[in-house]
Amino acid sequence: MARWQPNASQRLVTAALELFEERGYENTTVIEIAERAGLTKSTFFRHFPDKREVLFGGGTMTGLVVQGIAAAPAGAGPLEAVAHALDVIGKEAFTLDRREFGARRQAVITANPELREREALKGLGLTASMVDALKRRGVPALTAHVAAELGALAWKIAYERWSDTTNDEEFGELARQTLAEVQAASALC
Amino acid sequence: MARWQPNASQRLVTAALELFEERGYENTTVIEIAERAGLTKSTFFRHFPDKREVLFGGGTMTGLVVQGIAAAPAGAGPLEAVAHALDVIGKEAFTLDRREFGARRQAVITANPELREREALKGLGLTASMVDALKRRGVPALTAHVAAELGALAWKIAYERWSDTTNDEEFGELARQTLAEVQAASALC
DNA sequence: ACGGTGATGAGACTTGGTCCCATCACCGTA
DNA sequence: TACGGTGATGGGACCAAGTCTCATCACCGT
Numbered sequence: 413m414a415r416w417q418p419n420a421s422q423r424l425v426t427a428a429l430e431l432f433e434e435r436g437y438e439n440t441t442v443i444e445i446a447e448r449a450g451l452t453k454s455t456f457f458r459h460f461p462d463k464r465e466v467l468f469g470g471g472t473m474t475g476l477v478v479q480g481i482a483a484a485p486a487g488a489g490p491l492e493a494v495a496h497a498l499d500v501i502g503k504e505a506f507t508l509d510r511r512e513f514g515a516r517r518q519a520v521i522t523a524n525p526e527l528r529e530r531e532a533l534k535g536l537g538l539t540a541s542m543v544d545a546l547k548r549r550g551v552p553a554l555t556a557h558v559a560a561e562l563g564a565l566a567w568k569i570a571y572e573r574w575s576d577t578t579n580d581e582e583f584g585e586l587a588r589q590t591l592a593e594v595q596a597a598s599a600l601c
Numbered sequence: 602m603a604r605w606q607p608n609a610s611q612r613l614v615t616a617a618l619e620l621f622e623e624r625g626y627e628n629t630t631v632i633e634i635a636e637r638a639g640l641t642k643s644t645f646f647r648h649f650p651d652k653r654e655v656l657f658g659g660g661t662m663t664g665l666v667v668q669g670i671a672a673a674p675a676g677a678g679p680l681e682a683v684a685h686a687l688d689v690i691g692k693e694a695f696t697l698d699r700r701e702f703g704a705r706r707q708a709v710i711t712a713n714p715e716l717r718e719r720e721a722l723k724g725l726g727l728t729a730s731m732v733d734a735l736k737r738r739g740v741p742a743l744t745a746h747v748a749a750e751l752g753a754l755a756w757k758i759a760y761e762r763w764s765d766t767t768n769d770e771e772f773g774e775l776a777r778q779t780l781a782e783v784q785a786a787s788a789l790c
Numbered sequence: 791a792c793g794g795t796g797a798t799g800a801g802a803c804t805t806g807g808t809c810c811c812a813t814c815a816c817c818g819t820a
Numbered sequence: 821t822a823c824g825g826t827g828a829t830g831g832g833a834c835c836a837a838g839t840c841t842c843a844t845c846a847c848c849g850t
């Protein structure tokens with residue numbers, strides 16, 4: 413038996429997402445989130461550094477991407493390494509059972525500038541990690557930047573497609589396909 | 602004679618930049634910024650919606666980019682239109698007399714996560730504007746996204762090079778050259 | 791001289807976020 | 821059984837960002 417109700421963080425995330433959906437991010441106070449989770453403001457800030465982060469906490473994403481790029485076959489080019497990373501993400505993070513949660517979360521984020529701002533920053537960090545991982549494979553700096561940007565773009569588009577509930581394809585498969593389209597488009601610039 | 606000291610906004614920007622450099626963004630209070638500018642907290646928030654925005658206020662950048670892309674020669678491809686926009690920016694915004702201010706501003710932003718976050722959001726908005734402007738030229742959506750991302754990357758790199766005070770080249774020229782390098786790199790992915 | 795106008799000042803108020811200290815249930819040890 | 825350590829929580833003081841409302845005050849046209 414635990415001393416307190418378990419999964420405090422998860423309860424906070426759930427409470428927050430519900431409240432954001434019900435009355436919007438700005439009309440929800442941290443105290444209200446904590447109360448719905450059966451906790452207090454103090455405990456909230458012990459689990460998350462700020463109010464926005466409650467929707468960005470699960471982020472082991474960076475590690476997965478870096479690992480995915482590093483683990484790509486030795487002969488693979490930059491974009492192939494990125495595709496490999498997107499595969500890893502699809503298998504480890506974007507599983508079908510998390511799709512609904514992801515879509516709800518994304519809707520809340522899109523509806524609020526403050527949350528979009530945090531998302532943008534996370535995106536920069538992710539892209540920077542991809543660049544580093546590619547450089548570690550021996551890819552020249554500029555090429556690494558370009559590959560990372562194209563990969564991030566494909567990721568974003570693939571995620572939108574994958575979130576569509578009428579589409580049951582695996583994320584990795586969608587991402588590979590999208591990345592190929594992006595690469596083809598880049599040749600037409 | 603004016604009733605009050607003129608250029609209140611500009612004075613606030615200057616005071617803020619100085620204080621951020623002296624003691625850091627987080628250790629500077631809005632009240633302190635206002636006082637150095639000879640104003641009050643109330644007036645600060647009348648000129649800027651929040652503390653971060655004091656470093657992002659001059660942003661007619663979006664309009665310039667959109668205008669630059671729209672004004673590109675009819676036969677120009679997506680990346681050529683973007684290059685044209687970068688030329689416009691170089692002539693209208695990134696003039697030599699603003700280079701030092703830009704560099705100081707950039708250093709402050711880079712040093713603070715909260716400011717980087719705002720910068721990231723502005724970047725997203727700018728990229729989205731480029732995509733729209735390219736679509737209005739008849740560029741297919743996906744191609745427009747790719748061209749905008751590559752353009753944004755070239756922009757960022759070119760800005761870093763241009764900020765280097767040992768380099769007196771025009772921004773537009775640097776940007777064109779950088780964009781060509783980015784395009785070449787994208788072919789190696 | 792007088793009322794309108796627009797930028798500013800003053801201060802109350804809410805909320806995000808920090809910090810410190812108390813509490814309280816469990817656990818290992820004597 | 822008693823006891824002290826531990827780790828997550830609660831409580832509340834405190835500061836700064838941001839909102840809002842009302843007062844002020846110098847200019848301007850009539």
